[in-house]
Amino acid sequence: MQKTSFIVIRGNSMRLEGGCMFGNAPSTLWKKWVKADEKEMIDISSNCLLVRTENHNILFETGCGAYLSPDMRERFAVNEETHLLLQALEEQGLSDSGISHVILSHMHFDHVGGLLSAWEPDRESDLLFPHALFVVGEENFKRSKSPHMRDRASFIPKLSDKLQSTGRLVLKRGGDRLEVDSLVIEFFQSDGHTPGMLVSRIQAPGGTVIFTGDLMPGLPWVNLPITMGYDRFAEKLVDEKKQILDRALAEDALLVFPHDAVHAAARVELDPVKKRVMPSKIFKTLNITL
Template identity: 30%
Template sequence: MLSTLSIAPYTVHLLESGRFGLDGGAMFGSVPKALWQRSNPSDEANRIELALRHLLIEGDDRLILIDTGMGGGLSQKQRKMFAIDQPGDPLGSALASAGFSREQVTDVILTHLHFDHAGGATLEEHGEWVPAFPSATYYTQAAQWELANAPSAKDKASFLPHQFLPLQQHGQLEMLAGPEEIIPGMELLVGNGHTDGHQMVKLSGAAPDGSLSTMVFLGDTIPTTTHLRLPFIMGYDLRPLETLQEKQSLLAQAADEGWWLFFDHDPQVPGVRIGPGAKDYEIVERYGAGD
């Protein structure tokens, strides 16, 4: 399948660092199982299969990684609970298969600091947790950093300090206060629905035919194609009604302007274009289809 996208002056590589499982009920919030079990079949523990997907954006002198997946730092108990079976260093292997090394990554954008997004941000070296990308600047929103360091009982289990504290200790963390253009053409769309200071990444540039092309990495605001339906909002979200508003405005614009939307967790479909449909929106094109 096609695994790169040209948005001049950038080349976008699509990477995956494995699979895991989360409770299907938690993934779809108040939506009954009868409405999601066909599209997202669950296992004996009611978990649905999810991907760990990343974008790697290659520019003239920048190599920007979006999200870092689970990493290798989870306990046996956590690996069992979340049905993780990828061994070793799946993110390093995914980078290598695209022809890159950890040392070449110049920037790491963390959509947020949940353990399935920030897990590969650090690695263990001689018993110490250190940044996994030694030359990179890491970016998170200040609001997310504050929450991750003092989470409520509801989301405490989602934040693992060894995944993000070393970034600050090693002077590699840049905290942002709202939307910012880190490289020309790339915009961070900041929302507070899923968690405080969650950032989606929007990149615009020239398609191979010269037309304007826009893609958005949706993070956990819309984690799978099933979540394109407006009421399908995760139980993990701190402010589901804000998630709903964020989805409404983003999807309306994406349908209007033909944006490519990329999903962090969809197990089958990495990206789509959408149009108006009988149920909110419908998929009009799947990324990689027909290659």
């Protein structure tokens, strides 16, 4: 039986205001879960999931990257100048040219910025990953080309055109599947955070892994009622979250979080007191074979 490795690698990190990240929760609650500074800013990671099969290297997300100019990097509170994702791939014996698929939950800059080379003065960033198929939700890709005024700043200008011009863009909808070697990747379409976001259920021979996207950006958001101020349709997101959590419980699936600075992944169980699905076994790092 073929074995598949699941490794969480980290790209560039950010700082965001905790109140925005926990939109409907008071600070007296969310400060019990995450550490905040005097300005109530919290650490936001770019957790990217590297999946290595017998013949392919699949990357889920690329994080915020290092494409921003110094003034914009300060504005968006991105911490590092260098492209940390490329360094993390090197530590795995890979480069961006060795990635066969880049699967993007959605097109917001903090999930796709790592597709671009690091900022240099008087030079436009290049699109990296020259041999990869770029997989993204069809509806969210359309939105990236014509965003609503409310979330226009979340999309990178011209990136959708760069992806389209490669001839390697693959658009998916909810219920679609992608088979790679012994893996079956099933896409669940979530519209609560942003229309057309894809949550990836990765079925390997030895178990199931779910890359949550911004449905659950980190461990605290496994709590069913907790949503972000950035979510477009919060009640819809809670309903979608319940569907994924119920499925994770039934399949003993491992949830991988894109933004948690402390926790990379978790399994879930039914909490007998709260009467809903909650984290059980928690992983601060992830490097497993299934």
